Amino acid sequence: MPILNPEHLLAQADQLATPPAIGAPRQADLKRAVSATYYALFHAIVTDVADQVAGIGQRATPQYALVYRSVTHRRLSELCENIVKQKLPDKYKPFQPQGGFGPDLLAVAKAFTDLQEKRHSADYDPLYRVTASDAKLTLQAGRTAFNHWRNVPRARRRLFILLLAFLSPVGRN
């Protein structure tokens, strides 16, 4: 399967974040470690979305690719921000679970918003400097978020996908 395996991306991030035996770690390695950590979580979520919407047995089909490619970074980020704030736009309040989104989904949402910002800075901001400590803790947080994603109860995961597909960004509906 050509789909990116999130665990492979995390392993790649681990290699890149490990300081070399001699000399200082390279910014290119540390920044790519941050980026790979973000993409591990991104692809874990998007693969799940496509598996559920198009079907896990359809992974080699154009329909699967269509669903996969329809999930944007921005949309995921907006949904995660709403989950972190525990506050959906009024129109979608009826879909807010009683008692909140639960600790696993909340942890994923926090991680996603944080990692996306870090990824953006790591990839595009020439003044952004990543330390080895930060790369390690970012990876650890990403790995933890990945485990939380796997632990999100099925009903909550379905709700997440529903909101991802149909939640209009604030001010655009």
Added chain:
Amino acid sequence: MADIWPVYEGREPTRGEPWLSLPLEDAIALFELKPLQFISDSSRTPRFGPQDRDLSLFGYKHVVVEVYEDESRPTDWKAGFYRSPVPPKDAFNRILRYTLGPILGEANVLRVEHVPSTDSRGRITAKVTVVLAPDALQRITGDISLSAVGRLQNQLAAMGAEGTPILQYATEDELAHSD
């Protein structure tokens, strides 16, 4: 309880909500307050500098602590406003430290610094650096750092920042060799 207000000079001293509400004893310690720093009672908003101009363009110049009437205060603390000797930028860092220290472990955090920034969508936020003790890395788990992220996001949102902050970590050694 006490409220921490960042204050401009000029005719409009404050905007929006206080940076933080916290127990008076924490405010005294964090913002180096003394009873002699009392500047006015609760009915009179403290004002600084020329009052005929809006000087908010120059940023916050003072930190004022509002102590409430209902606080069970030591006798030498009156309700009203106290001016902290701590400059606003330093006060902001101390609030971040106060927010993140209990989550990350006080012994793991040497200090917290910030620079104002914008996030990837152009919204105002901050890049926050937690300076770690040399052996702190192995004591901070993924769940702890995710809790710190959530706490920071909530605190900055409460302080009026709309964007998503970046929370970074570094040791003193890493900061010293950053060039």
